[in-house]
Amino acid sequence: xxxxxxxxxxxxxxxxxxxxxxxxxxxxxxxxxxxxxxxxxxxxxxxxxxxxxxxxxxxxxxxxxxxxxxxxxxxxxxxxxxxxxxxxxxxxxxxxxxxxxxxxxxxxxxxxxxxxxxxxxxxxxxxxxxxxxxxxxxxxxxxxxxxxxxxxxxxxxxxxxxxxxxxxxxxxxxxxxxxxxxxxxxxxxxxxxxxxxxxxxxxxxxxxxxxxxxxxxxxxxxxxxxxxxxxxxxxxxxxxxxxxxxxxxxxxxxxxxxxxxxxxxxxxxxxxxxxxxxxxxxxxxxxxxxxxxxxxxxxxxxxxxxxxxxxxxxxxxxxxxxxxxxxxxxxxxxxxxxxxxxxxxxxxxxxxxxxxxxxxxxxxxxxxxxxxxxxxxxxxxxxxxxxxxxxxxxxxxxxxxxxxxxxxxxxxxxxxxxxxxxxxxxx
Numbered sequence: 001x002x003x004x005x006x007x008x009x010x011x012x013x014x015x016x017x018x019x020x021x022x023x024x025x026x027x028x029x030x031x032x033x034x035x036x037x038x039x040x041x042x043x044x045x046x047x048x049x050x051x052x053x054x055x056x057x058x059x060x061x062x063x064x065x066x067x068x069x070x071x072x073x074x075x076x077x078x079x080x081x082x083x084x085x086x087x088x089x090x091x092x093x094x095x096x097x098x099x100x101x102x103x104x105x106x107x108x109x110x111x112x113x114x115x116x117x118x119x120x121x122x123x124x125x126x127x128x129x130x131x132x133x134x135x136x137x138x139x140x141x142x143x144x145x146x147x148x149x150x151x152x153x154x155x156x157x158x159x160x161x162x163x164x165x166x167x168x169x170x171x172x173x174x175x176x177x178x179x180x181x182x183x184x185x186x187x188x189x190x191x192x193x194x195x196x197x198x199x200x201x202x203x204x205x206x207x208x209x210x211x212x213x214x215x216x217x218x219x220x221x222x223x224x225x226x227x228x229x230x231x232x233x234x235x236x237x238x239x240x241x242x243x244x245x246x247x248x249x250x251x252x253x254x255x256x257x258x259x260x261x262x263x264x265x266x267x268x269x270x271x272x273x274x275x276x277x278x279x280x281x282x283x284x285x286x287x288x289x290x291x292x293x294x295x296x297x298x299x300x301x302x303x304x305x306x307x308x309x310x311x312x313x314x315x316x317x318x319x320x321x322x323x324x325x326x327x328x329x330x331x332x333x334x335x336x337x338x339x340x341x342x343x344x345x346x347x348x349x350x351x352x353x354x355x356x357x358x359x360x361x362x363x364x365x366x367x368x369x370x371x372x373x374x375x376x377x378x379x380x381x382x383x384x385x386x387x388x389x390x391x392x393x394x395x396x397x398x399x400x401x402x403x404x405x406x407x408x409x410x411x412x413x414x415x416x417x418x419x420x421x422x423x424x425x426x427x
Contacts, residue, residue: 041068043407054393067407080307093306108278117240117265118146120275128201130293142211142369183368206251209241209401213358221257240265246354270308326355336417386423
């Protein structure tokens with residue numbers, strides 16, 4: 001496969017942009033090789049600047065549930081652009097999308113739109129602190145909630161600790177209020193409550209997508225709800241990735257546990273930059289201008305993003321049967337890959353939730369970040385490089401999730417399984 005243009009483009013980008021990319025994982029550091037530079041997307045495919053065509057299982061890291069250049073979303077964006085790119089003033093589209101999302105998620109009464117998932121989570125935590133009058137938060141190892149200071153925290157020796165910054169430039173004072181727990185381990189959460197009586201919220205990805213796809217156990221989430229209720233703590237579901245990807249009505253509809261606050265992004269913008277957070281009325285009433293908790297943004301509720309999101313969510317609501325179809329395709333893909341791995345003498349652990357999927361080169365089931373880190377990173381990197389050569393574009397990190405779109409056909413699935421069989425035989 002010729003990627004000479006991508007190599008030249010990457011070299012030039014490195015002279016002007018740190019690492020040559022505007023988001024670190026895109027640099028292919030964990031899988032080796034040169035990142036492909038994209039010319040365009042076509043339905044379920046990406047086309048690079050050398051003209052190579054790839055079946056796309058990244059789909060812009062989740063937003064494009066209808067694939068690239070979906071006609072309904074594209075038309076909505078074009079119509080919005082013709083009226084203006086941004087106003088910094090209210091538009092009807094904001095209320096229309098809010099009405100649609102609130103109508104689909106039982107646990108929220110009101111929603112506030114922002115410009116990114118990071119901003120949504122940052123704002124939700126500020127709201128939780130303002131509502132409860134407390135400072136500490138609990139997060140889980142392996143759950144990524146954006147790059148705001150208080151959430152860039154690493155664990156110590158696999159034990160519960162008060163957080164230490166995991167990035168230079170983050171003062172320890174910013175993270176000392178962040179306690180770390182182990183995903184799917186309720187005893188580690190109880191230890192946090194013993195360590196602090198000042199916990200404002202627990203934030204969790206109920207369907208974790210940033211350590212590979214690792215769903216939380218239903219019983220674990222139910223126990224979190226119980227602990228929060230007993231301690232006057234709010235429960236935040238971070239569904240920036242899983243919202244409208246795993247199911248139409250939020251993770252609460254499949255796990256049976258309701259959060260106090262939800263953060264969203266990706267699909268609700270239809271491919272445009274967007275984020276949102278929502279909660280019941282009494283919590284959202286604390287948010288400015290109704291209440292004292294301040295949050296603002298010039299591009300919040302941007303009319304182009306609202307138009308794209310409105311088109312995407314309307315289409316999903318009208319065709320909710322799609323979730324079952326996409327899940328069957330994801331299951332078919334991973335079953336084929338798993339058989340190919342077993343045929344070649346190694347194990348593959350897999351998970352599927354709606355149109356989201358994940359796999360680990362690991363001998364044991366993956367239930368938390370520690371388990372994920374025990375996966376074979378070298379084998380994953382070899383698999384990624386091989387699949388790219390075969391025209392299949394997977395996430396360039398073993399800690400990321402894959403996505404099926406409505407443009408991903410059964411034929412594409414079969415082609416990918418055949419490619420996986422070939423690549424795994426050569427690893």
